[in-house]
Amino acid sequence: MSTTVADLHDHHEDHGPAKGIGRWLFSTNHKDIGTMYLVFSLTMFFIGGVMAMVIRSELAIPGLQFVHPEFFNSMTTMHALIMVFGAVMPAFVGLANWMIPLMIGAPDMALPRMNNWSFWILPVAFSILLSTLFMPGGAPASGWTMYPPLVLQTGNAFPFLIFSVHLMGISSIMGAINVIVTIINMRAPDMTLLKMPMFVWTWLITAYLLIAVMPVLAGAVTMLLTDQFFGTSFFLAAGGGDPVMFQHIFWFFGHPEVYIMILPAFGVISEIIPTFSRKKLFGHDSMVYAASSIAFLSFIVWAHHMFTVGMPLTGQMFFMFATMLIAVPTGVKVFNWVATMWRGAMTFETPMLFSLAFVFLFTIGGFSGLMLAAAPADIQYHDTYFVVAHFHYVLVPGSIFAIMAGVYYWLPKWTGHMYDEKLGKLHFWTSTIFVNLAFFPMHFLGLAGMPRRIPDYSTQFTDFNTIASIGALGFGLSQLIFVLVLFRALKGAKATDRVWEGAHGLEWTLPSPAPYHTWETPPKARIAGEAFE
Amino acid sequence: MNEKPQKLNAENRSLTGRLLLLVAAMFGFGFLLVPLYDVFCEITGFGGRTNATAAVVKEAPDLSREIRVEFVTTVNSYAPFEFAADVDSMTVNPGKMYFATFTAKNLTRADRIAQAVPSVAPVAAAEHFTKIECFCFTSQEFDALEARAMPLQFIVDPNLPEYVDTITLQYTFFDTPRAAANNPL
Numbered sequence: 091m092s093t094t095v096a097d098l099h100d101h102h103e104d105h106g107p108a109k110g111i112g113r114w115l116f117s118t119n120h121k122d123i124g125t126m127y128l129v130f131s132l133t134m135f136f137i138g139g140v141m142a143m144v145i146r147s148e149l150a151i152p153g154l155q156f157v158h159p160e161f162f163n164s165m166t167t168m169h170a171l172i173m174v175f176g177a178v179m180p181a182f183v184g185l186a187n188w189m190i191p192l193m194i195g196a197p198d199m200a201l202p203r204m205n206n207w208s209f210w211i212l213p214v215a216f217s218i219l220l221s222t223l224f225m226p227g228g229a230p231a232s233g234w235t236m237y238p239p240l241v242l243q244t245g246n247a248f249p250f251l252i253f254s255v256h257l258m259g260i261s262s263i264m265g266a267i268n269v270i271v272t273i274i275n276m277r278a279p280d281m282t283l284l285k286m287p288m289f290v291w292t293w294l295i296t297a298y299l300l301i302a303v304m305p306v307l308a309g310a311v312t313m314l315l316t317d318q319f320f321g322t323s324f325f326l327a328a329g330g331g332d333p334v335m336f337q338h339i340f341w342f343f344g345h346p347e348v349y350i351m352i353l354p355a356f357g358v359i360s361e362i363i364p365t366f367s368r369k370k371l372f373g374h375d376s377m378v379y380a381a382s383s384i385a386f387l388s389f390i391v392w393a394h395h396m397f398t399v400g401m402p403l404t405g406q407m408f409f410m411f412a413t414m415l416i417a418v419p420t421g422v423k424v425f426n427w428v429a430t431m432w433r434g435a436m437t438f439e440t441p442m443l444f445s446l447a448f449v450f451l452f453t454i455g456g457f458s459g460l461m462l463a464a465a466p467a468d469i470q471y472h473d474t475y476f477v478v479a480h481f482h483y484v485l486v487p488g489s490i491f492a493i494m495a496g497v498y499y500w501l502p503k504w505t506g507h508m509y510d511e512k513l514g515k516l517h518f519w520t521s522t523i524f525v526n527l528a529f530f531p532m533h534f535l536g537l538a539g540m541p542r543r544i545p546d547y548s549t550q551f552t553d554f555n556t557i558a559s560i561g562a563l564g565f566g567l568s569q570l571i572f573v574l575v576l577f578r579a580l581k582g583a584k585a586t587d588r589v590w591e592g593a594h595g596l597e598w599t600l601p602s603p604a605p606y607h608t609w610e611t612p613p614k615a616r617i618a619g620e621a622f623e
Numbered sequence: 624m625n626e627k628p629q630k631l632n633a634e635n636r637s638l639t640g641r642l643l644l645l646v647a648a649m650f651g652f653g654f655l656l657v658p659l660y661d662v663f664c665e666i667t668g669f670g671g672r673t674n675a676t677a678a679v680v681k682e683a684p685d686l687s688r689e690i691r692v693e694f695v696t697t698v699n700s701y702a703p704f705e706f707a708a709d710v711d712s713m714t715v716n717p718g719k720m721y722f723a724t725f726t727a728k729n730l731t732r733a734d735r736i737a738q739a740v741p742s743v744a745p746v747a748a749a750e751h752f753t754k755i756e757c758f759c760f761t762s763q764e765f766d767a768l769e770a771r772a773m774p775l776q777f778i779v780d781p782n783l784p785e786y787v788d789t790i791t792l793q794y795t796f797f798d799t800p801r802a803a804a805n806n807p808l
Contacts (some may be wrong), residue, residue, distance in 0.1 A: 200635045200639075201635065201639060263646055266642075267639055267642045267643070267646075270638070270642060271635050271638045271639055271642070275631060275634050275635055275638060276631070301645055301646055301649065302645070302649055303649070304646075304649075305646050305647070305649035305650035305652075305653060306649055306650070306652065306653040306656075307653075308650060308653070309650050309651075309652075309653025309654050310653060313654075313657075324657060327740045327795060327797065328699070328738050328740060328797030328798075328799055329738075330675075330740075332660070332664070335656075335657065338656070338660065339653060339656050342656070400746065401669075402669065402746055402747075
C-alpha cells in the first residue's frame with residue numbers, strides 16, 4: 091500500500107490531464123469535476139430557462155394561446171425541479187469543487203472517486219427527468235412539491251420522477267460528504283476552523299444541512315412510490331394515512347433546502363465584497379455564528395409553508411415567530427456586508443456589481459419573506475404570485491446573481507484570461523434591469539389576488555403580466571451575453587496571479603490559470619499567514 | 624511521506640463512515656416521522672382526528688348547553704357511490720348520546736367495499752367528539768346497486784371548550800379495493 095501511494099504520488103508530479111473524452115468521464119481532478127458541474131449547471135439553467143419562457147409567453151396576455159393547461163403545469167413543475175436541483179445546487183457544488191481545495195491548501199477533494207460519481211449521476215438523473223416530457227400522460231405536473239394525492243395522478247412519468255429525485259439526492263449527499271471530509275481533514279496545517287474563508291465556512295454548514303435533509307426527501311418520495319405501487323397508505327386517507335403528513339415531511343426537507351441554496355451564496359458574497367472594498371470582512375466570526383444560527387433555525391420553521399392547511403393557534407404562533415427570528419442572523423450578515431464596504435476604497439468591477447445587487451435585491455426577497463411569515467397575512471398571500479415574487483427574488487437576484495458574481499470573480503483564476511469587462515457590465519445591467527421588470531410586478535399581482543400555477547387569468551391582471559413577460563424574455567436573452575463572455579474568456583488578455591488588487595486568500599497565491607495539480611505540498615505558514623490571518 | 628497519506632486515508636475513511644451513518648439515520652428519521660405524526664395527531668386531535676374504535680362513555684347530560692352538530696359528506700372522485708347524511712345537522716346537549724344515519728348507494732353492478740374517513744372541525748372539538756358506534760370503524764361491503772343506511776352513535780363531551788358552539792363532522796367515502804390495489808383508472 092505504501093509503495094502504491096508513493097508511486098501514485100511520483101506519477102502525479104508531471105502529470106497533466108488525460109487526453110480526449112476520457113479526461114472528463116474518468117476524471118478525479120477537483121478542477122475538472124468543478125468545471126463539469128458548472129457547465130452542467132449552465133446547460134440546465136438554459137433548459138429550465140426555456141421552460142420559463144414557455145410559461146411567460148403563455149401568461150403574456152390572458153386566454154390560452156400556446157399550450158394546453160396540462161402542459162403548462164408540467165412546465166412550472168419541471169422548471170422548478172430543473173432550476174433547484176439542476177442549476178442552482180450543482181453550480182454551488184461546482185464552485186465548491188474548484189475553490190475549496192484551493193482556499194484551504196488541499197491537493198484535491200478528500201474522496202476524488204466519489205466526486206466523479208456524484209457528478210456523473212446528475213446527467214443520468216436529469217436525462218430521466220427530461221425524458222418524461224415525451225411519455226404518455228406527460229411530464230409531472232403536480233408542482234415541484236409533489237403533494238399527494240395530486241402527484242399520484244401523474245401518468246407513466248411518476249416512477250421516473252421519483253427515481254430521478256432519488257438520484258439527485260444521492261448525488262448531493264455524496265457531494266456533501268466529500269466537502270465535509272475535505273474541510274475537516276485536509277486544511278493547511280495552520281488553518282484553524284475560525285481562520286477558514288467564509289465561502290468554506292458556509293459550504294461546511296450547507297453540507298451538513300444536505301446530509302440532514304436529503305435523506306428525508308428520499309424517504310418521503312419513497313413513501314409516495316410505495317403508496318402508488320405497493321399498496322401502502324402513508325398518504326392515502328382511505329387506508330388510514332394522511333396527505334397532510336407528506337407536506338410536513340416534505341417541508342422538513344424543503345425549508346433547510348432553501349438555505350442550502352442561499353448559504354453558499356452568502357459565502358461567495360463574503361469573499362467578493364472585501365476584495366473590492368479593499369478591507370477585511372467585517373465581523374468574520376459573527377458571520378460564522380449567523381450562518382450556523384440560520385442553519386439551526388431552518389429545522390424548526392417548516393410549517394410556515396402550510397399555515398393554510400390548518401394548525402392549532404399555538405402552532406401558528408410558534409412557526410411564525412421562529413420564522414421571523416431568522417431575520418436576526420440574516421440581518422447580521424447584511425449589516426456586516428454593508429459595514430465591510432463602509433469607508434472602503436471601493437471599485438465596481440462586474441463581480442462587485444453582482445454582489446451589490448445581491449445584497450440589495452436579496453434583502454427585498456427577505457422582506458417579502460417576513461410578510462409571508464406573518465400567519466394571519468399569509469392566509470391571503472398563500473399560493474398567489476406574491477409567493478412567486480418572493481422566492482424568485484431570493485433565488486434569481488439572490489442565489490443566481492451570487493453564482494454569477496463568483497464565476498466572474500474566479501474565472502480569470504480558472505482560465506488564466508481576463509473576461510471582457512465591458513461585456514460583463516452589459517450583462518450585469520441588462521440582467522438587473524430585466525430581473526426586476528420580470529419579478530417586481532408579481533408582488534402587485536399576488537397582492538391583487540392572482541393565484542400561482544394557472545395558465546390563464548382575469549383580464550385585470552393583464553398589464554403587470556405583460557410587463558413581467560417582457561422582463562423575463564429580456565433576462566433570458568441577457569444570459570446569452572454571459573455565454574459570450576465565458577467563451578471569450580477562454581483566450582485573450584493574460585490574468586495576473588492575484589487578478590484583483592484587493593484579493594486575499596490562498597487561491598490568489600497560485601498561478602493563473604491554476605495548474606492541474608495544486609498544493610501537493612501544503613502551503614507554508616508564511617504564505618498562508620498572509621492569506622488567513 | 625508515506626505514513627502521512629495513509630493516516631489521512633484512515634481519517635477520511637472514518638469520517639466518511641460516520642457521515643454515512645448520519646445519512647442512514649436521517650433516512651430512518653424520515654420514516655420515524657410517520658408514527659410520530661400519528662401519536663401527535665392522536666394526542667392533540669390535530670387534523671380533526673377522532674377515536675377510530677368504539678368508546679364506552681357514561682352519559683351525564685348538560686341540558687344548559689346546546690351544540691349544533693353539522694354533517695358534511697364527500698365522495699372521493701374514484702368511488703362510484705352516492706353518499707349523504709340523512710339529516711344535515713342536529714342540535715345536541717353535551718353528555719347525551721345521539722343517533723344519526725348516513726345512506727350510501729353502490730352505483731355499479733359489481734360488489735364493492737367502501738371506507739368512510741371522518742374528520743372533525745374545529746380542531747379543538749376533535750378530542751371532545753366521541754363516537755360510540757360508527758360505520759367508519761370498519762369497511763362497508765355493498766352488493767351491486769345496493770343502498771343502505773349506516774348508523775352513527777355519538778356523544779359530545781361536556782368539557783368541550785366554551786367558545787365552540789358548532790361542530791362539523793365530515794366524512795369522505797372511499798372505494799377501498801382501488802385504494803389498496805391502486806389500479807389507476
